[in-house]
Amino acid sequence: MGLKSKLHQFKEKNRDKKWLPAFSAIHTFLFLPNETTHGGTHIKVADDLKRTMNTVIMAMLPCLIFGMFNAGYQHHLALGEIQAVTQGFFSPEFWTMDNFMVGFWKILPLVIVSYGVGLGIEFIFAIIKGHEVEEGYLVTGMLVPLIVPIDIPLWMLAVAVVFGVVIGKEVFGGTGMNILNPALTIRAFLFFAYPTWMSGDKVWVHGAKERANQIATGENLDAISGETILGSLAQNSKEMVDSATDIWNAFYGFIPGSVGETSAILILLGGLFLIFTKIGSWRIMLSSVLGAIAMGLIFNGVVDTGIVGESSKFYGLMSTTWWHHLLIGGFAFGIVFMATDPVTASQTNKGKWIYGFLVGFISIMIRVFNPAYPEGVMLAILLMNVFAPTIDHYVVRGNVKKRMKRLKVKTA
Amino acid sequence: MSNDIRIKKGLDIKLKGEAEKTIEQAIISNYCTIRPEDFHGIIPKLIAKEGTQIKAGEVLFYDKSNELIKFVSPVSGKVIEVVRGPKRRIDAIKIESDKSLDYHDFGKLDANSAAAEAIKAHLLASGCWPFIKQRPYDVIANPNKLPKAIFISGYASAPLAADLDFTLQGKEAELQAAITALSKLTDGKIHVSVGKTSSSPLAGLSGITLHKVSGPHPSGNVGTQINKINPINKGEIVWTVNPQDLVIIGELFLTGKFNAERLVALVGSSIEKPRYFKTLIGSEVSTMVYDKGISKDTNARIISGNVLTGKQVQPDGALDYYSNIISVIPEGDDYDFFGWNKPIFDKVSTSRALTFSWLSPNKKYDLNTNTNGEHRAFVVTGSYEEVFPLDMYPLQILKACMYKDLDEMEALGMYEVAPEDFALTEFVCVSKQPHQKIIREGLDLMLKEIG
Numbered sequence: 001m002g003l004k005s006k007l008h009q010f011k012e013k014n015r016d017k018k019w020l021p022a023f024s025a026i027h028t029f030l031f032l033p034n035e036t037t038h039g040g041t042h043i044k045v046a047d048d049l050k051r052t053m054n055t056v057i058m059a060m061l062p063c064l065i066f067g068m069f070n071a072g073y074q075h076h077l078a079l080g081e082i083q084a085v086t087q088g089f090f091s092p093e094f095w096t097m098d099n100f101m102v103g104f105w106k107i108l109p110l111v112i113v114s115y116g117v118g119l120g121i122e123f124i125f126a127i128i129k130g131h132e133v134e135e136g137y138l139v140t141g142m143l144v145p146l147i148v149p150i151d152i153p154l155w156m157l158a159v160a161v162v163f164g165v166v167i168g169k170e171v172f173g174g175t176g177m178n179i180l181n182p183a184l185t186i187r188a189f190l191f192f193a194y195p196t197w198m199s200g201d202k203v204w205v206h207g208a209k210e211r212a213n214q215i216a217t218g219e220n221l222d223a224i225s226g227e228t229i230l231g232s233l234a235q236n237s238k239e240m241v242d243s244a245t246d247i248w249n250a251f252y253g254f255i256p257g258s259v260g261e262t263s264a265i266l267i268l269l270g271g272l273f274l275i276f277t278k279i280g281s282w283r284i285m286l287s288s289v290l291g292a293i294a295m296g297l298i299f300n301g302v303v304d305t306g307i308v309g310e311s312s313k314f315y316g317l318m319s320t321t322w323w324h325h326l327l328i329g330g331f332a333f334g335i336v337f338m339a340t341d342p343v344t345a346s347q348t349n350k351g352k353w354i355y356g357f358l359v360g361f362i363s364i365m366i367r368v369f370n371p372a373y374p375e376g377v378m379l380a381i382l383l384m385n386v387f388a389p390t391i392d393h394y395v396v397r398g399n400v401k402k403r404m405k406r407l408k409v410k411t412a
Numbered sequence: 413m414s415n416d417i418r419i420k421k422g423l424d425i426k427l428k429g430e431a432e433k434t435i436e437q438a439i440i441s442n443y444c445t446i447r448p449e450d451f452h453g454i455i456p457k458l459i460a461k462e463g464t465q466i467k468a469g470e471v472l473f474y475d476k477s478n479e480l481i482k483f484v485s486p487v488s489g490k491v492i493e494v495v496r497g498p499k500r501r502i503d504a505i506k507i508e509s510d511k512s513l514d515y516h517d518f519g520k521l522d523a524n525s526a527a528a529e530a531i532k533a534h535l536l537a538s539g540c541w542p543f544i545k546q547r548p549y550d551v552i553a554n555p556n557k558l559p560k561a562i563f564i565s566g567y568a569s570a571p572l573a574a575d576l577d578f579t580l581q582g583k584e585a586e587l588q589a590a591i592t593a594l595s596k597l598t599d600g601k602i603h604v605s606v607g608k609t610s611s612s613p614l615a616g617l618s619g620i621t622l623h624k625v626s627g628p629h630p631s632g633n634v635g636t637q638i639n640k641i642n643p644i645n646k647g648e649i650v651w652t653v654n655p656q657d658l659v660i661i662g663e664l665f666l667t668g669k670f671n672a673e674r675l676v677a678l679v680g681s682s683i684e685k686p687r688y689f690k691t692l693i694g695s696e697v698s699t700m701v702y703d704k705g706i707s708k709d710t711n712a713r714i715i716s717g718n719v720l721t722g723k724q725v726q727p728d729g730a731l732d733y734y735s736n737i738i739s740v741i742p743e744g745d746d747y748d749f750f751g752w753n754k755p756i757f758d759k760v761s762t763s764r765a766l767t768f769s770w771l772s773p774n775k776k777y778d779l780n781t782n783t784n785g786e787h788r789a790f791v792v793t794g795s796y797e798e799v800f801p802l803d804m805y806p807l808q809i810l811k812a813c814m815y816k817d818l819d820e821m822e823a824l825g826m827y828e829v830a831p832e833d834f835a836l837t838e839f840v841c842v843s844k845q846p847h848q849k850i851i852r853e854g855l856d857l858m859l860k861e862i863g
Contacts, residue, residue, distance in 0.1 A: 004747050028786060032751025036744050036781040040848045041839045042719045043425070043571075043741065046759035046767045048785020050752035052792060052842055055765040132786055176789030176843070277764040281794060347793040347807060396808050400823040407645040 004031060021126040025133035053138040055279045059270035060142050060337060063260040066253055068107050070263070071150050072099030074256050075206040078224040089252045089265065103150075106206055107259055110145035113154045117161040118144070125170050136175030136182070136343070137165065143183035143337060146260025147330065147378075148190065149203040151210070156197065160190045180385045181344045184378050191378070201227035204256035228256050230329045230367070230375055233316040250327040261333040264326070271336035280340045283349060284356035288335035289326060291360025296322030299368060317368040325364050334377035335359060344385040348395040355391050359384045417605065417640045419627030421801040423836055425571040425760055427719070427741075428776045431677040431686040433578050438676075439703075441695035444487040444507045445730035446472060451483070451542055452852075453551045453859065456502050460491045469516035469538060469670035472505055480555055484539030486672030486693045488514035507694075515669040523593035523665050531593045535661065538670050542733070543657035544594075547638065547650050549859045550830035550852075559651040561600035561642055566614040566655050567607040567625045569632030570718040570835075572686075574677035574736045576655055577612045579688065584613045586662030587655070593665055594653070595619045605637050614655060630801065635833040639802045644828045656736045676731060678705060680719075680740035681778040682712040694730050697738055701727075706740055713781050715739040720835035721848070744782025752785065759784065762795060762840050788843040796837040802828065806837050810847060813854030818861055821854055831855070 007027055014020055027033075028050070037044060073094050076082045085091035118137045126133040144164075148157060164186030169178040191198045202208045208224045215221055229250060249255055253263025261267075274280025299318040302308055308318055326332060339345060339359045346355035359380050366376025448456040455476040460466050467488045475481040487509040495504040518538045523531065532555055535541045546553035553559070566576050580587065595602055601621045606612040608626040615622055623641060630636045634652045644650055653661070656674055663671045672693040678700050679686045685704040697714055706712050708727075715722040717735040731738065753766070760777050761767030769775070796806040804825035812820040831848035838847035 004749070008747065028752070031747035031749055032782070032784065033786060034745045034747050035783045035786065036713075037783055038724070040846045041835055042713060042715055042722065042724070042739070042781050043760075043779040043839065044782070044784050044844060045763075045840050045842070046756045046761040046769070046784050047763050047765060047840075047842050048752060048783075048844065049788045049791060049842055050785065051765050051767075052763075054753045055763075132788075134788055136791070174789065176791045277766075278795075279763060279765055279792075342793040343791055345793070348805060349794060349797060352794070392808075396805055396824070399803070399805060399825075402803070403643075403645075403823065403825060406643065407647075410645050410648075 007031065008034070018130070019127055021130070021132050022123050025123065025126070028132075049135045050138075052279055053135045055277050056139045056274065056337070057142050059273045059280075060139075060146065060260070062266045063146055063263060063270060063333070064107070064111075064142070066263045066266050067146060067260040068103030069094060069096075069099045070253060071103030071106055071206050071259065072096075072101065073254065074204070075102050078205045078208060080222075085249070085254055088248070094254060102206065106150055107145060109154055110148065110152070110157060110259070111142070113157050114144040114161055115141040117158045118165050121162065121165045121170070125174065129174075131174070134175035136169070139341075140165075140182045140186075144186050147183065147187050147258050147333070149198065150206045150259055151203060151208070152190070152197055156190065156194055160186045160193070163189045176343055178343060179389075180382055181338050181341050184338055184382050184385075187378055188382060199231075201231055204228055204258075228329070230317075233320055233328075235316065247324065247327065250324075255328075258330060258333075261330040264332045267332040267336050271332075274336065274340070280336065281342070281345065281352055281356075283352040284340045284345055284359070285335055287353045287356030288339055288360035288363075291357035291362075292325055292331060292335075292364050293322055293360070294357075295361045295364035296320070296325045299364070314368055325367070329367065329375045329377065331360075331363055331367075331375075331377045334363070334381055339377075339381050339384070344388060346388045346391045346395075348392050350398075351388070351391040351395040354395075355384055355388055358387070415622060416608070416624045416626070417631065417637060419625070419631035419636060419640075419801045421798060422569075422628035422630055423762060423799045423840070424569070424628040425720075425779075425839070426774065426776045427571050427679075428681040428778045429679050429683050429686045429740075430572055430776075431574065431679045431688055433575070433688065435675065435688045435690055438689040438691040438695065439699040440509065440511050441487075441692065441699045441730075442509060443492075443696055443730075444485070444489070444509055444692065444694035445504050445696070446483065446485070446507075446694050447504045447730070447732065448473070448483075448502050450733040451475075451552055453549075453856070454481070454483075456483070458494065458502060458505075460485070460505070462491055462494055464491045465489070466491065466507070467514045467516040468672070469518065471539065472507075473502070475552075478555070480536045481541050481552060482536060482539050483542060484516075484670055486670075488512060515671070517668050518664060518670065519668045521593075521665050521668075523589050523596070526593070526596070528596040531596050534664070535593070538664050540657075540661045540664050540670065543653055543661060545652050547635070547644055547652065547830060548827035549855050550832075551859070553651050554649075557649050559598045559600065559649045560644075562594055562598050562602045562651045562653065563634050563638050563641070564602065564604045564614070564620075564653050564655055564658065565625075565632055565634040565637055566612045567605050567610065567632040569625075569629035570720055571629070572677070572679040572737065572739060573632070573718055574656075574675070574679075574688070576614075577607070577610045579675040579677075579736065580613050580655055580659065582613070583659045583662070584616065586659045586666060587613060588617050588662070589665040590653075590658040590662035591617050591619050593661065594651075598651070600642075603637065603641050605632075607632075627801075630799075630833065630836055633832060635828070635830050636801050639828055643803075646822065646827060648827075654734060654736070657734070674731075674736055676700070676735070677737045678740070679737060680712075680715075682706050682710060682740040682742055691731065693733055696728065696730050697725055698727055700738060701740060711743045711745070712740050713743050715741070719779075720839060721832045742778070742780040744780030746782070748782075762798060783844050785842070785844055787845065790843050790845060792842045795840050795842065799836040799840055800833075802833060804828070806834065806847075809854075810834070810837075810845070810850050813850045813857075816854075816857060818858060821858060822862075826854060826858060829855075
């Protein structure tokens with residue numbers, strides 16, 4: 001008797017048990033269920049939600065692996081143990097086992113805590129409410145480790161995940177019903193609850209915070225800085241994006257930042273994969289880029305007129321060349337993997353254009369004007385998540401009006 | 413102005429087991445079964461009690477809410493069983509056929525010269541009225557209301573659909589008689605659509621407005637054509653008739669008989685030799701599916717109708733009242749190891765998420781009845797719109813049906829749709845939601861509350 005029939009018998013025997021959803025979640029993970037259609041169409045497409053979510057995870061995996069290398073690279077670089085890369089994306093200094101292992105041991109626990117806590121809550125809610133475990137968290141659980149600073153304490157992550165999943169999703173009814181993107185809810189919670197851990201120039205490189213603490217206790221060590229490009233731009237120290245090398249580094253991702261958000265090229269590839277598989281919305285991605293470019297050009301134009309001088313505290317970010325904005329910070333990651341979340345984005349095709357454009361536009365606006373935290377994409381997406389139903393409402397009203405007009409022409 | 417309809421959004425699901433264009437006389441069925449559930453919203457009031465001897469065309473039951481609408485027997489013989497469900501609901505009426513087809517004579521009626529009232533009465537008395545359906549609500553037409561137009565789709569785009577050009581061959585006289593009769597019952601036009609390259613006998617009829625249709629399924633759905641030609645507004649009614657039923661209506665006018673003969677395509681990957689059968693409405697499917705079809709112990713599903721909108725029937729079940737196709741496909745009641753993430757080459761998909769049906773658009777598939785995943789809340793957006801050519805928002809209208817907001821349903825276009833219009837969105841639904849059921853329940857609610 002094979003595994004297949006054993007599991008089947010086990011399921012049949014325990015049909016009425018309350019914990020069956022927990023078993024089913026694992027069972028359906030191993031085997032596509034034997035369920036057949038009844039009523040309605042007798043055949044169905046090959047895709048289900050698991051496949052959809054899995055495709056998104058596949059698109060993110062390169063970012064995760066790159067993040068592991070980059071964590072080690074930034075750590076060693078900051079400690080002065082290695083030289084900066086010189087030979088483009090495939091520089092041997094970057095792709096070393098040593099770099100990878102540092103990152104691997106830092107990031108794997110983040111992944112485990114994120115999935116462990118989040119899926120644990122999903123299982124509990126599924127059992128209490130008597131529905132199947134839904135797959136939404138598979139993507140959220142992968143997103144979360146990629147959008148936090150590397151040295152974040154695990155308990156903090158666990159608390160945030162509990163908040164994000166329960167308040168951000170389950171209270172609304174679970175996957176498909178939430179208003180805000182759960183991964184960003186988790187990140188926003190972290191950001192507002194533990195601001196010192198989520199910003200500043202000490203949290204982006206593994207070891208920097210620890211080193212700072214050691215210095216504070218009187219040890220004689222050199223401080224290491226892990227300032228992000230955005231951070232330095234916000235403080236008008238512009239040297240970080242002066243040379244072409246810096247731009248290439250930002251494009252490749254050899255820069256400090258949240259775990260998986262740095263490599264624009266891998267995010268771009270992930271985005272193209274999502275567009276090709278038709279899982280991610282190209283409308284949202286494209287219009288977000290257009291929105292960001294529009295805002296970037298406006299700021300560049302304002303700087304060109306001379307209204308905002310070099311003494312202004314906004315000068316650094318405002319004068320950033322418009323297309324550099326697309327490469328730095330979490331913008332690319334946000335629009336590819338989080339703005340496109342179908343549940344919280346606009347649901348109509350026309351609405352997606354408006355929604356995406358505003359996400360991009362507001363991202364750059366917040367990025368420039370937010371004094372506390374120079375990244376706008378998280379807040380921009382959350383803000384537009386809230387407005388997405390309103391956008392859809394007006395798009396759908398357009399269709400309704402057309403119908404009303406048709407009726408009026410007839411009856412007139 | 414061109415009357416052509418070109419559909420871009422949609423999906424042709426190409427399946428194995430298309431019917432070969434040969435016609436075989438099906439074995440004469442011992443029993444004929446009429447199931448009131450084929451007539452949505454009808455409450456049957458039985459006339460032919462168990463044991464009654466009846467002729468073909470004699471009344472079995474009528475509709476309780478409109479006694480004029482009568483339902484007649486396709487065969488002559490004896491009513492042997494009235495199968496009842498809970499609360500004595502009539503599930504089926506089983507007639508033992510005497511195999512002689514002794515017709516009740518309703519008398520010929522020249523549709524050209526007859527008055528509208530006479531035609532209507534003739535259709536009602538003879539049991540031909542139920543072939544006329546109406547929208548809104550996708551139910552049997554209300555004889556007391558005047559339709560603004562009548563739509564007939566002579567183009568079948570559904571998977572493995574019977575080729576109407578083939579099945580209607582040589583029926584020009586009947587079709588013309590039916591069209592002439594129906595044209596008296598509306599102030600508007602009779603819109604008939606045929607495939608762009610077809611040689612349909614429908615194209616040559618007089619008194620119609622002809623439309624040439626091209627594009628993927630659901631271009632052949634009458635709902636799609638209504639939406640493109642003359643969409644239904646609030647307060648308006650249109651009628652729809654299936655072309656194969658026009659033949660029966662036409663024959664009534666020409667001969668005075670209710671001849672429920674129908675050409676039925678037996679299709680599907682489980683069938684050894686898919687082909688056409690000449691049979692009667694209500695005939696047992698077993699008279700067709702076993703000869704060069706399936707063997708008795710095959711794990712296959714027999715569907716009266718096409719694979720998207722048809723009804724599952726048991727091997728001892730019967731052809732339903734409106735179908736001109738019997739599809740037989742394998743059941744999919746087995747597990748598939750890591751079926752949710754391994755690359756898929758042998759199933760249809762509209763995405764490219766490790767599904768490779770986009771590589772070979774002309775390949776024919778052998779799909780089974782597996783749901784390929786479990787029921788979930790709506791998550792993915794934008795996929796329905798790709799296969800939904802009607803000018804409305806499918807996801808929003810489905811949700812409006814689910815939260816039972818009558819105003820919203822009306823505003824979003826509920827008067828224009830029938831469950832079959834949502835068959836493709838149901839097929840592509842990643843969350844495996846029962847779209848057709850949601851729409852049917854929504855329509856029923858509107859019918860009950862608004863009427």
